[in-house]
Amino acid sequence: MLTCPNCGISPLAHAIRDMQYTYKGRSTTIPDLVVEHCAGCKEVLFAQGEQEHYGALIAAFRQQVDAQERKQVSALRKALGLTRDRADALFGDVPGDFARFEKGEAPAPAALLKLLRLLGKHPALLDEL
Ligand SMILES: [Zn+2]
Structure with missing residues (x-):
């Protein structure tokens, strides 16, 4: 049985845990992860x-x-009656920003x-404006 590398005292025990993960204000639960738990610390x-399993699941999320x-x-821009060019002129730093945001080539800034x-x-x- 492995000793906890954190405290160096207690043995590690297998456990199944759900882990909460939050990204950009949205949360998900990654269920049934196999972990080693230290009862001491x-x-x-x-x-x-x-x-790797956890990493793949959070990457998908x-x-x-x-x-x-x-x-x-894209939906908000269209609902406001703005073309991409007009939206770039109002909110963007450089021409083509909205095309990049909507194609996933660059993340839209959170403030935008x-x-x-x-x-x-x-x-x-x-x-x-
Ligand atoms: Zn420990």
């Missing part, structure tokens, strides 16, 4: 191979969140997403 380590975000940028969501709720504010 409460350290939790991934069992052999589980870190991040891709899903990023895809939803891309769709939301918040601004678009706000304008989506209060489209009359677009005239103030």
Whole structure:
């Protein structure tokens, strides 16, 4: 039985854990991960191979969140009646920013997403820009 590498005192024991993961304000539960748990210091380590399993699951979750975000940028831009060129002129740093955001070639800045969501709720504010 392995001794805990954190405290160096207690033995590690297998356990099954669900882990909460949050990305860009959205959370998911990664279920049934095999971990090594220290009853002494409460350290939790991934069992052999589980870190890769966990990494693949969170990568898939991040891709899903990023895809939803891309769709939301596109939908909000269209709902505001803006072409990509007009949106670039209003919010972008350089021409082509919205095309890159909507194709997933670059992440839309969090502040831009918040601004678009706000304008989506209060489209009359677009005239103030
Ligand atoms: Zn320990």
